[in-house]
Amino acid sequence: MNNADKIYKIAVSGVQQLIPYTPGKPIEELERELGLTQIIKLASNENPLGPGKKALAAIQATLPDLALYPDGNGFNLKRALADKYAVDTSQITLGNGSNEILELVARAFLTPGLEVVFSQHAFAVYPLVTQAVGATAVVAPALNYGHDLDAMLQQVTYKTRLVFIANPNNPTGTLLNHADLEAFIGALPDTCVCVLDEAYYEFVGDGRIGSLPIATLPPSLAVESADNSIAWLKKHPNLLITRTFSKAYGLAGLRIGYGLSSPQLADILNRVRQPFNNNMLALAAAEAALTDAEHLQNTIAVNAQGMSFITEGFKNLGLEWIPSAGNFVLVDLKQPALPIYEALLRKGVIVRPVGVYELPNHLRITIGTQEENQLFLQALAEVLSGNV
Numbered sequence: 185m186n187n188a189d190k191i192y193k194i195a196v197s198g199v200q201q202l203i204p205y206t207p208g209k210p211i212e213e214l215e216r217e218l219g220l221t222q223i224i225k226l227a228s229n230e231n232p233l234g235p236g237k238k239a240l241a242a243i244q245a246t247l248p249d250l251a252l253y254p255d256g257n258g259f260n261l262k263r264a265l266a267d268k269y270a271v272d273t274s275q276i277t278l279g280n281g282s283n284e285i286l287e288l289v290a291r292a293f294l295t296p297g298l299e300v301v302f303s304q305h306a307f308a309v310y311p312l313v314t315q316a317v318g319a320t321a322v323v324a325p326a327l328n329y330g331h332d333l334d335a336m337l338q339q340v341t342y343k344t345r346l347v348f349i350a351n352p353n354n355p356t357g358t359l360l361n362h363a364d365l366e367a368f369i370g371a372l373p374d375t376c377v378c379v380l381d382e383a384y385y386e387f388v389g390d391g392r393i394g395s396l397p398i399a400t401l402p403p404s405l406a407v408e409s410a411d412n413s414i415a416w417l418k419k420h421p422n423l424l425i426t427r428t429f430s431k432a433y434g435l436a437g438l439r440i441g442y443g444l445s446s447p448q449l450a451d452i453l454n455r456v457r458q459p460f461n462n463n464m465l466a467l468a469a470a471e472a473a474l475t476d477a478e479h480l481q482n483t484i485a486v487n488a489q490g491m492s493f494i495t496e497g498f499k500n501l502g503l504e505w506i507p508s509a510g511n512f513v514l515v516d517l518k519q520p521a522l523p524i525y526e527a528l529l530r531k532g533v534i535v536r537p538v539g540v541y542e543l544p545n546h547l548r549i550t551i552g553t554q555e556e557n558q559l560f561l562q563a564l565a566e567v568l569s570g571n572v
């Protein structure tokens with residue numbers, strides 16, 4: 185061991201073992217590596233339409249104030265969220281992406297010796313935040329690629345402080361029945377916080393898997409008709425719902441998300457966050473994005489159309505996929521996915537391998553614009569026919 189490497193030995197043990205999150209490959213990186221010019225990225229569940237006009241205008245209007253610290257309490261954005269969801273501002277925690285909320289809840293409730301329950305194939309950030317604080321991850325086996333709530337409940341003990349559930353789940357896109365989910369939350373002991381990660385909430389529509397019917401609904405009904413977990417907050421002070429502006433709202437680059445919970449749970453999370461964890465541009469853009477119903481509806485419609493188009497393409501190629509309630513879909517290649525992923529990269533198409541999720545034969549595809557979806561299906565057909 186060289187001298188500089190000795191520093192690893194004194195890091196806390198969870199961090200010594202930690203393997204950081206692998207993000208989707210950035211477009212610039214592939215450009216540098218392969219000298220390609222036309223690249224499409226369908227790898228990180230970003231909004232293919234980009235940010236909305238209202239968010240961009242709000243950013244522009246905020247630029248002259250950048251020398252000042254942002255509002256550390258995010259008053260205006262909390263007010264807007266509280267109005268939208270009929271909750272009190274004291275129930276809201278703003279985060280630097282909803283990922284930060286996941287980290288805050290881990291820091292506030294876990295120590296070594298305590299346990300966290302989540303599902304096989306669940307979002308990769310859950311094991312990371314657990315390990316970083318030295319707590320123990322208990323992984324329940326999945327059922328049909330989704331959460332098996334009974335299996336999860338069986339793993340809950342007096343040592344369990346957190347349960348993470350993503351609904352819809354990333355990367356599988358599976359959606360839980362809301363009655364089952366509420367019964368699960370009700371069955372948890374009050375010594376355990378339930379984190380319900382709804383990063384893809386806006387895409388769920390009327391709760392039917394596959395997103396197909398959304399485009400046919402009157403726009404104002406599309407989001408509202410999704411079963412609303414927020415009503416459960418009144419009954420369950422140990423429930424934390426997390427949502428984000430990164431996906432349907434098209435603001436992933438700004439890093440802003442939020443938690444909704446009882447005021448007491450929000451108070452605990454707000455104690456451990458940094459005083460200025462949300463930057464000024466993000467606060468302004470998120471607030472404006474909430475008023476941009478048109479952009480949200482376009483996003484949902486483009487996603488629903490793209491989902492049918494891509495899954496139809498899979499069918500034509502003889503491929504199976506997991507029906508998804510999100511803005512992405514897992515396709516089953518029935519063979520190791522990495523070589524296919526790499527062949528797609530050489531054609532300028534970035535998708536997401538999911539080997540770290542114990543799904544080595546699947547690729548996760550983010551639904552793009554019609555043009556991107558076409559290019560992707562074309563490239564996939566070429567790769568699979570050996571024309572690489």
Ligand SMILES: *Cc1c(COP(=O)(O)O)cnc(C)c1O
Nearest residue numbers: 281282283307354383428430441
């Ligand atoms: C994308 C995603 C998030 C959060 O992303 P942020 O950009 O940090 O808000 C959280 N959970 C799941 C399941 C996701 O896929």
